[in-house]
Amino acid sequence: MAERVLAGDRRAVARAISWVEDSADGLPALSEALYPNSGRAYTVGLTGSPGVGKSSLAAALVGAARARERTIAVLAIDPTSPFTGGALLGDRLRMQSHATDPGVFIRSMATRGHLGGMALAAPEAIRILDASGKDLIVVETVGVGQSEVEVVTATDTTLVVVSPGWGDAVQVAKAGILEIADVFVVNKADREGADDAVRDLHQMLRMGPKQAWTPPVVRTSTVTGDGIDDLWAAVERHRDHQESAGELARKRRARVFAEVQGMVAERLRRRVANILDGGSGEALAEDLAERRIDPYRAAALLLERMTDDDDTERTAGERDA
Amino acid sequence: MAERVLAGDRRAVARAISWVEDSADGLPALSEALYPNSGRAYTVGLTGSPGVGKSSLAAALVGAARARERTIAVLAIDPTSPFTGGALLGDRLRMQSHATDPGVFIRSMATRGHLGGMALAAPEAIRILDASGKDLIVVETVGVGQSEVEVVTATDTTLVVVSPGWGDAVQVAKAGILEIADVFVVNKADREGADDAVRDLHQMLRMGPKQAWTPPVVRTSTVTGDGIDDLWAAVERHRDHQESAGELARKRRARVFAEVQGMVAERLRRRVANILDGGSGEALAEDLAERRIDPYRAAALLLERMTDDDDTERTAGERDA
Numbered sequence: 001m002a003e004r005v006l007a008g009d010r011r012a013v014a015r016a017i018s019w020v021e022d023s024a025d026g027l028p029a030l031s032e033a034l035y036p037n038s039g040r041a042y043t044v045g046l047t048g049s050p051g052v053g054k055s056s057l058a059a060a061l062v063g064a065a066r067a068r069e070r071t072i073a074v075l076a077i078d079p080t081s082p083f084t085g086g087a088l089l090g091d092r093l094r095m096q097s098h099a100t101d102p103g104v105f106i107r108s109m110a111t112r113g114h115l116g117g118m119a120l121a122a123p124e125a126i127r128i129l130d131a132s133g134k135d136l137i138v139v140e141t142v143g144v145g146q147s148e149v150e151v152v153t154a155t156d157t158t159l160v161v162v163s164p165g166w167g168d169a170v171q172v173a174k175a176g177i178l179e180i181a182d183v184f185v186v187n188k189a190d191r192e193g194a195d196d197a198v199r200d201l202h203q204m205l206r207m208g209p210k211q212a213w214t215p216p217v218v219r220t221s222t223v224t225g226d227g228i229d230d231l232w233a234a235v236e237r238h239r240d241h242q243e244s245a246g247e248l249a250r251k252r253r254a255r256v257f258a259e260v261q262g263m264v265a266e267r268l269r270r271r272v273a274n275i276l277d278g279g280s281g282e283a284l285a286e287d288l289a290e291r292r293i294d295p296y297r298a299a300a301l302l303l304e305r306m307t308d309d310d311d312t313e314r315t316a317g318e319r320d321a
Numbered sequence: 322m323a324e325r326v327l328a329g330d331r332r333a334v335a336r337a338i339s340w341v342e343d344s345a346d347g348l349p350a351l352s353e354a355l356y357p358n359s360g361r362a363y364t365v366g367l368t369g370s371p372g373v374g375k376s377s378l379a380a381a382l383v384g385a386a387r388a389r390e391r392t393i394a395v396l397a398i399d400p401t402s403p404f405t406g407g408a409l410l411g412d413r414l415r416m417q418s419h420a421t422d423p424g425v426f427i428r429s430m431a432t433r434g435h436l437g438g439m440a441l442a443a444p445e446a447i448r449i450l451d452a453s454g455k456d457l458i459v460v461e462t463v464g465v466g467q468s469e470v471e472v473v474t475a476t477d478t479t480l481v482v483v484s485p486g487w488g489d490a491v492q493v494a495k496a497g498i499l500e501i502a503d504v505f506v507v508n509k510a511d512r513e514g515a516d517d518a519v520r521d522l523h524q525m526l527r528m529g530p531k532q533a534w535t536p537p538v539v540r541t542s543t544v545t546g547d548g549i550d551d552l553w554a555a556v557e558r559h560r561d562h563q564e565s566a567g568e569l570a571r572k573r574r575a576r577v578f579a580e581v582q583g584m585v586a587e588r589l590r591r592r593v594a595n596i597l598d599g600g601s602g603e604a605l606a607e608d609l610a611e612r613r614i615d616p617y618r619a620a621a622l623l624l625e626r627m628t629d630d631d632d633t634e635r636t637a638g639e640r641d642a
Contacts, residue, residue, distance in 0.1 A: 034615075035615035035616070123616075254606075256606075257602075257606045260619045265589070265590065268624075272582065272585055276582075289577070291356055294352050295584060297353060
């Protein structure tokens with residue numbers, strides 16, 4: 001499986017991402033085999049309110065990448081359901097023109113059984129696409145929910161998309177996604193109100209703290225194709241900025257370290273949940289409510305039981321070995 | 322110490338809350354001793370943007386409680402610093418008239434050393450005030466930050482305060498605190514724009530989902546004293562509503578259970594942090610960055626080390642015993 005992913009086999013890549021969605025048993029071994037071959041791809045996050053044209057923009061980035069002879073993957077994050085209707089189906093149709101291009105891989109992804117949620121699942125899927133040899137990986141979200149924002153900020157460059165009318169600059173401020181943008185995109189720039197959106201974003205940026213990198217505001221139209229080259233150039237400039245300052249390596253290092261801490265926290269949380277399932281949680285809640293046990297002692301008891309369970313697991317493991 | 326708190330000794334209560342702030346060693350024993358005597362007080366959370374008059378409203382509630390011969394404590398949550406300047410000092414001056422009243426206890430609180438943050442510290446402080454015999458406990462926040470919202474929603478009735486001009490209805494929507502209100506308070510209702518604020522809130526409530534309890538919108542003025550009795554009555558109605566439906570006991574039970582899970586998660590997080598401190602975290606980050614180890618194995622290693630540390634701790638404990 002790992003070999004086929006590394007060779008860029010489309011069906012193997014698709015299956016590996018399904019493994020991530022389902023937290024399949026084979027995943028840790030696959031992850032271990034792929035990891036040394038990851039880290040070459042550049043990752044771009046794409047977020048913004050529904051309706052601003054993120055999918056069309058992703059399709060435009062696919063075209064821009066192929067025109068530059070770069071390979072590209074698009075991972076569309078769907079936090080709710082494995083089978084979304086309109087939006088993602090629409091993407092796929094729009095990207096049909098790339099359907100037979102081996103340099104392009106498009107995939108939507110849900111967290112069907114991945115217990116760590118999208119925040120832990122997405123980086124794994126990105127690493128699979130990375131190891132499969134794609135130069136650029138675009139991660140697109142449906143909306144601007146908290147878990148989606150978490151996912152797109154765990155990329156090298158985060159694009160925040162607005163469009164006149166739909167989710168303009170004020171929406172960006174309300175959604176709390178002003179701070180996460182490395183590049184702002186005012187899409188549907190052929191429409192009325194685009195100037196206002198650009199001006200509002202510049203004004204909000206002036207009000208914020210001075211930073212080493214000021215997010216540029218790029219106007220695009222996926223209808224006319226205007227501004228797509230500017231967007232590509234803005235991403236490249238951000239990449240150069242980060243690479244020259246050593247920032248990119250630092251960010252990536254911090255990201256994978258945080259991911260491991262997230263994995264540990266998730267596994268511990270699951271152990272606690274296992275202990276609390278099966279009646280003992282109910283009994284503990286009852287003891288707390290009846291004031292037979294205080295919160296400190298209840299917490300200490302749970303921690304003790306976790307350690308006991310560890311011993312049981314390990315003894316079982318040793319017996320098997 | 323526990324006996325003095327139970328007797329309502331002001332200095333002991335103040336000191337016990339300082340213990341909470343500092344995560345003092347004596348805290349678990351104190352918590353255990355006080356817990357059987359908690360659960361009698363009714364708790365009210367008070368939140369809203371800075372400047373809407375929360376402190377004046379808390380002072381008005383103190384007056385209303387004393388007029389009804391109820392004892393009351395006000396806990397002002399300060400998420401940032403143990404020594405805030407203007408705002409909290411202002412409160413204290415305004416509440417001076419109650420300074421010598423043994424039925425009133427006012428205290429601001431920060432998380433100086435409490436590792437679980439305000440979300441874990443506040444319930445402990447509330448239990449101390451509860452065990453000290455106060456009938457009503459008002460928890461007031463400085464602003465509407467995430468941790469502050471967490472704290473005020475962990476009360477029996479949550480008041481969301483707005484005022485015309487400062488943080489009106491739109492601010493409430495932006496801050497995401499529309500959903501947490503059991504009662505809306507339009508304070509400074511003598512000012513222009515109060516009618517608009519009331520109307521906007523009613524409109525937002527109509528747009529939301531139908532619920533068993535519809536938050537009333539109460540107009541108050543702490544200058545004229547208008548509406549304070551209405552506010553008191555609204556809180557009583559919400560209390561009756563919850564008590565008649567068995568909701569209050571359910572909410573409280575779920576709250577303390579969630580608190581225990583939070584305590585366990587916090588202690589586990591700290592164990593992981595301890596392992597990662599002292600160089601081994603740096604080494605692990607390096608191994609990950611250099612791709613000598615993959616995230617799955619890194620997480621497994623950390624979990625193993627945690628279990629080993631448990632054994633060491635326990636062995637040491639057994640030796641001591």
